[in-house]
Amino acid sequence: MGSVASKQVERRKALSTEKKVLCDLNTSSGCQYAGCDYKPSDRKNWMGGLNPEKLHINKIVWPGTHDSATNRIGIPLITRPFAQCQSLSIYHQLVLGTRVLDIRIQEDRRVCHGILVTYNFDVVVKDIKRFLSETESEVIILEVRTEFGHKDPPDFDKYLVEQLGEYLIHQDDRVFQKTVSEVLPKRVICVWKPRNSAHPRGGDPLWSAGYLKDNWIDTDLPSTKFDSNLKHLGEQPPISSRKYFYRVENTVTPKADNPIICVRPVTNRIHGYARLFISQCFAKGCADRLQVLSTDFIDEDFVEACVGLTHARIEGKA
Incomplete structure (x- = not known):
């Protein structure tokens, strides 16, 4: 019993130290970077x-959500707080500006997070189609x-192709160099990551797992995750030469x-430091590698x- 208590005391000390590290860095370095004061009108x-004619696919900084379809997972007030990573529906995330969705499913096509389940994937498809029908130039991963x-x-x-076929951008390395206007009217890059089934191949309507990479570390310590994100991002090729999307998850x-x-309460330890992370990418010389940035409980500021x-890149300021 004593060893367990001692371990918890040490963990609380480590957490307190790490929270202070990010707070101090935020105070000393600030969150200024090219484009930081830009706000989209819509x-x-x-x-x-x-401007879709100027916006290249590989230059977009894609706002993403982690465990996107968990807004109604589990039982409210009982199991939901242990698995819910988003409070908005897929449709409302897209309206807010989210452009990368992370969906986990099980054998019966229901969305899940570990052992907890929620609605059928059909709900995700319905929300995506609704959003696409209301917009003209928005591309989703x-x-x-x-x-x-x-x-x-x-x-x-086959189900994914049947449901989204008219919108699917086929797997092709040349897509990264294209502008949004050049891929329209196709609007969805769908990355399918099965456990045992055959993976998509070049030219297929779906994209294989290697086209969306990350370096996930499972920790609840915010500075540890922040530093790991910077380290692994710095090891990636620049977006100008990369033929895959690389994701950084601003989560613990x-x-x-x-x-x-x-x-x-756990993910809030790092949630507010997305702008600090971007500014540190500039400070560390790896801003030209940042591409997909994801978060729990996405908000307007993120x-x-x-x-x-993204706007600064289009304008040649970053």
Whole structure:
């Protein structure tokens, strides 16, 4: 019992230290970077507002959500706080400005996060189609993966093509160098990551797992995650030569051996430092590598931080 208590005391000290590190860095360095003061007039149509003829796919800083379809997961007030990473529906995330979705599914096509489940994937498709029908120039990266420990839904690749075929941008390395206007009217880059089923190939309507990469570390310590994100981002090729999307997740996750295991209070330790992260990318010389930035509980400021840097790139200021 004593060793457990001692361990918890040390963990609380480590957490307090790490929170202070980010707070002090924020105070000393600030959050200024090229485009930081830009605000889109319409977040629902922010790509269209940046001129699709000038906006290259590989220069976009894509605002993404982590565990996107968990707004209604589990049982309210009982299991939901342990798995909910977003409070908005998929449609409302897209309207807010989200452009990368992270969906985990199980064999029956229901969305899940670990052992907890929510609505069927059909709800995700309905929300995406509604958003696409209301906009003209917004491109979405849709990542769908079979959750760890689960089996692939039968023929799910065929299902995705049947449901989204008219919108799908086919797997092609040349897409990265194209502008948004050059890929229209296609609007969705769908990355399918099965556990055991066949993976998509070049020219297929769906994209294979290697086209959306990240370096996830499972920690609830904010400075540890922040530093890891910078380190791994710095190891990537610049966006000008990269033939895949690289994602940085501005999140930390609850740990089972910590008294606080609800998602929101844990992820709030890093949530407010997205702009600091972008400014540190400039300070560390890796701003030309930043591409997909994801978060829990996405908000307006997070979207505007990403769109602002995208605008600066178009204007040749970053």
